[in-house]
Amino acid sequence: MVIVLLVFLILFSGCSCDIQDDPKHFRVLSYNVQNLFDAQLDGGEYPEYQDAKNWTDRSYRMRLTTLSTMLLSDRIGFPDAIILEEVEGLSVVQDLLSLHLGRKGYRWYAVAKGSDAAISVAIISRHPITSSLVHGSDGIRPVLQATIATQAGDICLFALHAKSQIGDGSELRLALAKAVGSAAQKHASSAVLLCGDFNEDPTSIWSTESGQPALVDMSHPDAGVYQNAGSLGLVGSSQQLSPALYYCPYLDQAWTSSVSGSCNWDGQWHRYDQILCNNKLFDGMGWEYESFTIQNLPSLCSSDGRPYAWNLNTLQGVSDHFPVLMTLKRR
Numbered sequence: 001m002v003i004v005l006l007v008f009l010i011l012f013s014g015c016s017c018d019i020q021d022d023p024k025h026f027r028v029l030s031y032n033v034q035n036l037f038d039a040q041l042d043g044g045e046y047p048e049y050q051d052a053k054n055w056t057d058r059s060y061r062m063r064l065t066t067l068s069t070m071l072l073s074d075r076i077g078f079p080d081a082i083i084l085e086e087v088e089g090l091s092v093v094q095d096l097l098s099l100h101l102g103r104k105g106y107r108w109y110a111v112a113k114g115s116d117a118a119i120s121v122a123i124i125s126r127h128p129i130t131s132s133l134v135h136g137s138d139g140i141r142p143v144l145q146a147t148i149a150t151q152a153g154d155i156c157l158f159a160l161h162a163k164s165q166i167g168d169g170s171e172l173r174l175a176l177a178k179a180v181g182s183a184a185q186k187h188a189s190s191a192v193l194l195c196g197d198f199n200e201d202p203t204s205i206w207s208t209e210s211g212q213p214a215l216v217d218m219s220h221p222d223a224g225v226y227q228n229a230g231s232l233g234l235v236g237s238s239q240q241l242s243p244a245l246y247y248c249p250y251l252d253q254a255w256t257s258s259v260s261g262s263c264n265w266d267g268q269w270h271r272y273d274q275i276l277c278n279n280k281l282f283d284g285m286g287w288e289y290e291s292f293t294i295q296n297l298p299s300l301c302s303s304d305g306r307p308y309a310w311n312l313n314t315l316q317g318v319s320d321h322f323p324v325l326m327t328l329k330r331r
Contacts, residue, residue: 008288017106019078019126023151024330026287027296029079030195030275031323032263033067034310035119037088038095044118045088048312059315061099064092066318068100078104079325081148082124083195085161089113093122112144112159112318121159121196135183140175145183147190152330153286156187162194162214165265170211173200177214178230184278188243191287191328192278194232197321199272202248217251221227238282238289241304246276249326251291259296263321264306277325290329296322 037049039057051057071082087093090111097106101124108129113120114136123129123146130149136142144159162176163169184192202214205220216223216231218240227233227244234242236251249255250271259271273294281289300318302308309320 003279011124021126026081026150026152026155026194026216026328026330027077027079028081028083028157028195028275028326028328029071029076029272029323030083030085030159030197030325031071032085032273032319032321033087034195034319034321035086036063036067036084036092037118038091040091041156043317045117046118054312056065062315063310064096064099067183068096070297070299070318070323072104073299074323076295076323078083078126079114080126081152081155081157081191082106083159084117084122084124084161085197087111087122088118089120093124094183097124107260108148110144110146112142114142116143119161123157123159133183134230135179137175137179140179143176143180143183150287154190155287155328156192158184158192158194158196160198161192162197162199164199170214173198173214174212174230177232181230181232185244188278189280191280193281193326194246194274194276196274197272201271202274203271215248219251220244234276238279240281241282243279246278247282247289248274248276250274255292259294259305259322262294262307262324273321275324277326281328285331287328288331290327292324292326294322295325 037045039060042057093109106124107128108125110132111120111122112134119243121144125148128149128322131147134142135144146157148155158180163172170290200214202215203217212226212258216226218233218235233245234248235245261271262273263270274317300308307322308317
């Protein structure tokens with residue numbers, strides 16, 4: 001069962017916003033913020049956050065300030081839409097907006113959380129969210145869909161957080177891929193972005209020897225078999241796109257980055273955090289893909305260049321992931 005928490009509010013309508021709208025660009029940021037819980041004990045939190053001595057209101061507000069400082073950084077460029085993974089729920093998003101982001105024009109938001117989950121996914125926007133849905137089924141995490149209205153046409157966002165690589169989560173990741181793929185196909189005539197922490201590299205098919213990956217690089221000889229069985233088909237060139245395939249910047253030979261991945265486990269970089277585009281973002285009309293970057297800002301890096309992971313014991317750090325940013329341009 002999925003608990004659906006969907007709220008579309010215009011906050012602080014009397015407050016001024018000093019961010020100038022850029023009608024020629026639309027920026028989407030996706031960020032796994034690593035277990036951002038509020039200070040209210042509800043019983044569903046991870047055990048380490050249920051000890052009031054370790055996790056206090058002061059610590060919580062400090063994390064909100066740290067996160068909002070990054071989100072409102074000039075170097076990020078004030079994204080039009082922000083997708084967050086690993087926030088506890090509705091209260092965290094409301095606090096983030098009321099204390100920090102609302103004054104910069106972020107007024108619309110949606111949150112989805114599983115009934116037995118400790119964390120949720122959220123979409124925050126500076127533009128009206130005109131509709132929303134939650135997709136999923138028992139056993140998998142919910143996929144949050146939100147349609148954002150712009151002058152150049154609607155943009156349909158899907159926010160997700162797939163099961164981690166800890167344990168045997170391959171079937172759950174595949175089930176989630178099937179759910180988001182099926183839902184996205186119903187909006188094939190719109191600009192569609194699949195955003196979040198997929199917990200799987202787009203090239204995983206080349207390194208796995210068993211099981212079916214949730215994401216499949218279509219240059220692999222067996223890619224068609226996996227795609228027909230439910231995997232999301234990915235390509236690195238707009239020339240290869242079709243309504244059933246998604247452009248993945250990581251697979252684009254022309255794409256470059258100063259960092260090898262968005263997260264690092266045991267000394268190995270991974271590209272789990274992704275924003276995937278459908279073919280409507282390459283048809284020469286409305287919104288078009290322009291760029292994709294991993295935002296490894298100095299404030300988000302540890303001394304060795306890896307993400308400066310949040311540490312509950314020391315109350316230091318930010319997140320064990322870097323945010324990723326996609327920019328669309330208006331034709």
